[in-house]
Amino acid sequence: xxxxxxxxxxxxxxxxxxxxxxxxxxxxxxxxxxxxxxxxxxxxxxxxxxxxxxxxxxxxxxxxxxxxxxxxxxxxxxxxxxxxxxxxxxxxxxxxxxxxxxxxxxxxxxxxxxxxxxxxxxxxxxxxxxxxxxxxxxxxxxxxxxxxxxxxxxxxxxxxxxxxxxxxxxxxxxxxxxxxxxxxxxxxxxxxxxxxxxxxxxxxxxxxxxxxxxxxxxxxxxxxxxxxxxxxxxxxxxxxxxxxxxxxxxxxx
Amino acid sequence: xxxxxxxxxxxxxxxxxxxxxxxxxxxxxxxxxxxxxxxxxxxxxxxxxxxxxxxxxxxxxxxxxxxxxxxxxxxxxxxxxxxxxxxxxxxxxxxxxxxxxxxxxxxxxxxxxxxxxxxxxxxxxxxxxxxxxxxxxxxxxxxxxxxxxxxxxxxxxxxxxxxxxxxxxxxxxxxxxxxxxxxxxxxxxxxxxxxxxxxxxxxxxxxxxxxxxxxxxxxxxxxxxxxxxxxxxxxxxxxxxxxxxxxxxxxxx
DNA sequence: AATCGTCAGTGACGGATCGTCAAAAAACCT
DNA sequence: AGGTTTTTTGACGATCCGTCACTGACGATT
Numbered sequence: 001x002x003x004x005x006x007x008x009x010x011x012x013x014x015x016x017x018x019x020x021x022x023x024x025x026x027x028x029x030x031x032x033x034x035x036x037x038x039x040x041x042x043x044x045x046x047x048x049x050x051x052x053x054x055x056x057x058x059x060x061x062x063x064x065x066x067x068x069x070x071x072x073x074x075x076x077x078x079x080x081x082x083x084x085x086x087x088x089x090x091x092x093x094x095x096x097x098x099x100x101x102x103x104x105x106x107x108x109x110x111x112x113x114x115x116x117x118x119x120x121x122x123x124x125x126x127x128x129x130x131x132x133x134x135x136x137x138x139x140x141x142x143x144x145x146x147x148x149x150x151x152x153x154x155x156x157x158x159x160x161x162x163x164x165x166x167x168x169x170x171x172x173x174x175x176x177x178x179x180x181x182x183x184x185x186x187x188x189x190x191x192x193x194x195x196x197x198x199x200x201x202x203x204x205x206x207x208x209x210x211x212x213x214x215x216x217x218x219x220x221x222x223x224x225x226x227x228x229x230x231x232x233x234x235x236x237x238x239x240x241x242x243x244x245x246x247x248x249x250x251x252x253x
Numbered sequence: 254x255x256x257x258x259x260x261x262x263x264x265x266x267x268x269x270x271x272x273x274x275x276x277x278x279x280x281x282x283x284x285x286x287x288x289x290x291x292x293x294x295x296x297x298x299x300x301x302x303x304x305x306x307x308x309x310x311x312x313x314x315x316x317x318x319x320x321x322x323x324x325x326x327x328x329x330x331x332x333x334x335x336x337x338x339x340x341x342x343x344x345x346x347x348x349x350x351x352x353x354x355x356x357x358x359x360x361x362x363x364x365x366x367x368x369x370x371x372x373x374x375x376x377x378x379x380x381x382x383x384x385x386x387x388x389x390x391x392x393x394x395x396x397x398x399x400x401x402x403x404x405x406x407x408x409x410x411x412x413x414x415x416x417x418x419x420x421x422x423x424x425x426x427x428x429x430x431x432x433x434x435x436x437x438x439x440x441x442x443x444x445x446x447x448x449x450x451x452x453x454x455x456x457x458x459x460x461x462x463x464x465x466x467x468x469x470x471x472x473x474x475x476x477x478x479x480x481x482x483x484x485x486x487x488x489x490x491x492x493x494x495x496x497x498x499x500x501x502x503x504x505x506x
Numbered sequence: 507a508a509t510c511g512t513c514a515g516t517g518a519c520g521g522a523t524c525g526t527c528a529a530a531a532a533a534c535c536t
Numbered sequence: 537a538g539g540t541t542t543t544t545t546g547a548c549g550a551t552c553c554g555t556c557a558c559t560g561a562c563g564a565t566t
Binding site: 047 | 543544
């Protein structure tokens with residue numbers, strides 16, 4: 001009656017292997033350069049087997065996207081362990097978001113593509129559900145942070161705004177700034193490197209000041225906070241992302 | 254020596270015709286559904302002729318994007334004629350942006366795709382230059398608005414921020430909020446219609462309050478402003494975008 | 507008027523890609 | 537060992553991109 005039931009763990013491992021290879025290809029050839037045939041060539045399975053895991057190329061892309069969201073959730077958790085005010089910890093989360101975007105620009109942009117009709121329509125139910133669940137895992141901690149800020153009296157909810165809206169508006173701001181900058185390397189006259197980072201934090205600080213999330217930016221030096229976040233929470237990642245001074249211990253100048 | 258010289262105006266007209274057909278296809282089949290063969294089928298020219306105008310499918314996409322930016326620039330100009338404070342007029346520009354996104358979601362998303370390497374690498378020099386020039390035509394008026402606000406004393410430049418950064422951060426905020434919402438119809442639990450609009454304006458108002466652009470949102474009812482903008486400047490477009498109450502004169506209830 | 511030279515236009519074709527499916531191989535059961 | 541069910545395979549049809557050898561239209565020249 002049941003000749004062989006495929007080991008579920010083995011299946012998941014293979015799925016991860018496929019996602020990893022897909023990501024490798026995308027890092028060199030871009031999203032448009034990802035081809036099922038290329039994946040087949042790099043992997044000991046045939047095309048048919050791959051299509052047993054992913055219903056289409058788009059389904060595979062959503063898989064890569066979900067994998068990225070998963071590591072991002074991990075970064076968010078770490079960010080929230082920062083020792084500081086709620087506003088500083090929110091900044092830490094945004095810094096994590098920025099790091100992720102710098103280290104994995106392809107995956108970062110994938111999040112918006114995944115919401116496109118042409119992608120989501122061709123994505124399997126299962127993976128779509130996984131996607132929503134991951135969104136929750138990203139939003140959840142930030143909602144809790146807002147709660148905490150409210151009970152701490154560091155934030156009072158602006159008129160007719162919900163906690164969800166607070167989180168959304170912060171996310172949207174970071175996303176927009178990063179998305180517009182990340183694909184403008186050396187195009188619009190001279191913004192690069194540190195400018196990138198400061199745009200994101202200018203935006204975040206203006207927004208947080210606007211909603212009166214204390215301490216306001218004139219009451220506290222948030223540039224210092226960002227440096228502390230980079231050094232204490234994300235030294236490795238900051239170094240990789242092009243801020244070598246934050247890496248553990250470089251030969252001092 | 255010169256058997257036949259192609260009329261330049263005729264060429265431009267044909268190019269526009271091709272862009273229009275491409276846009277029509279994209280409206281029904283999505284960006285991914287745009288195919289050169291489909292364009293050929295709808296047009297009295299052969300594939301070779303089309304490739305005389307556009308070096309690749311991506312070049313055509315950039316052409317469609319540029320056309321969208323051109324009408325957006327027109328909307329911006331109209332928005333700036335609103336009779337009100339500088340901050341109200343900036344809101345009008347953002348409202349124009351929102352309208353454009355609602356009416357032409359495909360073209361709206363194209364702006365970010367156009368910055369992707371896979372697209373810009375395959376776009377002709379000519380059209381790339383046109384693209385940058387259009388960016389200028391969008392940014393220019395907003396820079397002038399910031400200038401005006403500064404001389405009016407309605408805005409003082411925050412520490413270490415340039416006028417360009419002010420404009421960028423506003424643009425990024427609107428872009429992020431719209432981009433995240435526009436592809437979430439009925440997915441994330443219940444946001445729709447008016448919620449869409451209010452998210453964008455919550456974000457803009459928080460940001461503008463944060464940079465102390467007067468009058469602040471507690472000093473003035475900006476919901477009223479938005480309604481005035483919709484009625485006085487964009488009645489037709491607002492109606493099309495799903496706010497029928499703003500259309501010129503409906504049979505009153 | 508006949509001929510020639512130039513250039514826009516054409517569409518069949520090569521190469522690449524997606525996703526399928528009939529058949530082969532492998533695993534399991536008795 | 538033989539039979540049954542699951543899994544894998546890769547050749548194949550369909551689609552799409554972009555090219556290029558060819559066609560034909562038009563003006564210039566004789």
